[in-house]
Amino acid sequence: MKTRSFFFVSTLYAAPWAGSEELWARAASNLAERGHTVDAAVQIWPVAPRQWTDLDSCGVRLVPRSSTFPWSKRLARRLLPSRLATTISTPIIATHARQCIAKNRYDLVVICEAAAWPPVQLLQAIEIMKVPFVFISQGNSEEYWPSETNAQEYGRILGRAAATYFVADENRALAESQIGYELPNARIVRNPIKFHAKTPLPWPNRNGTTFKMACVARLYPAQKGQDKLLRTLALPHWRDRDWKLSFAGEGPHEGALRRMVSLLGLGNRVEFLGQVSNIQELWRNNHLHVLPSRYEGMPLSILEASACGRPTLTTRVADNDRFVTDDRTGILAAASDVNSLDLALERAWTLRPTLQKMGLAAYASAITSQELVAEDELAISLEQVASD
Secondary structure, rough: OOEEEEEEEEOHHHHOOOOHHHHHHHHHHHHHOOOOEEEEEEEEOOOOHHHHHHHHHHOEEEEOOOOOOHHHHHHHHOOOOHHHHHHHHHHHHHHHHHHHHHHHHHHHHEEOOOOOOOOHHHHHHHHHOHHHHOEEEEEOOOOOOOOHHHHHHHHHHHHHOOOOEEOOOHHHHHHHHHHHHOOOOOOOOOOOOOOOOOOOOOOOOOOOOOEEEEEOOOHOOOOOOOOHHHHHOOOOOEEEEEEEEEOOOOOOHHHHHHHHHHHOOOOEEEEEEEEOHHHHHHOOOOEEEEEOOOOOOOHHHHHHHHHHOOOOOEEOOHHHHHHHOOOOOEEEOOOHHHHHHHHHHHHHHOHHHHHHHHHHHHHHHHHOOOHHHHOOOHHHHHHHHHOO
């Protein structure tokens, strides 16, 4: 196959790295290893995430964009709600991408959006440059309805994209509803994981009584719902039970969550582990993965827990029910609210003797799922699109 040039544009600006970056980074690395020219636009950070080193070692050329603002804009970015702060970041993303495209004239531009919708200015810049492009959406929510002006622009420009990729079909359907346009080239692509245990990990604490739960997610309650989980576990009947919860991950709201733990009197029950590099070691010491998300894309943490032989309790959002079969490989809560989570956690507590069996079923499902063999899926698709 003829070699091509690809330009990945990550729109992530609020953190150096997140789970949303894993899919495009894996595809970029695969394309570079196949001999293609691959550049990736990322935001400069004082301390580069280790994943940048991995990309560089695979032959991906990082093209950092400045995050420099006048002091007033930097202050606004800290103080304003995230959606308003985004309006400050998007012109820089669009301008940087336009400059890179003008200089290199790539065969395909890949817009990598950490949430639902890419910056309109970025789409307009790419349209003006008349370069083929695709769009990857990593999540969506009922709260992400764009303005009418933006909805029309999304329908018009994304309708001309060579492909629009979603990690959950529910998110695709919601996106089309939000803008009132069909996305004719929409495709579903799955987030692959890097590993699975050769055998299910041993069940922890066989002789102990403490029920150990872990929530593996970015510390961002507006999406991941950690606040609802804490309020549920603060209910009187949960205070009388022997359980422990570990938060594994980093994020902008760690301080608020730590204060919430103290406020609710859960300090001796809840711990913050930070970013966990050895996920298998985490699951050697925990019985149940709890992910109380308000909205999702395709959380890798569910796949990773399953691949280690642990069941997941999560909410019925996005395509979560494709990866968690209620009462078989995990437990599904109706929503991310205290009542629904309490009912689901009550089931988990009652089913403690059978959770190991659920974990074995989750493992069996995980090792045969396409997610464990789909590492090249997006790269292959992008190659085909670039060749059309």
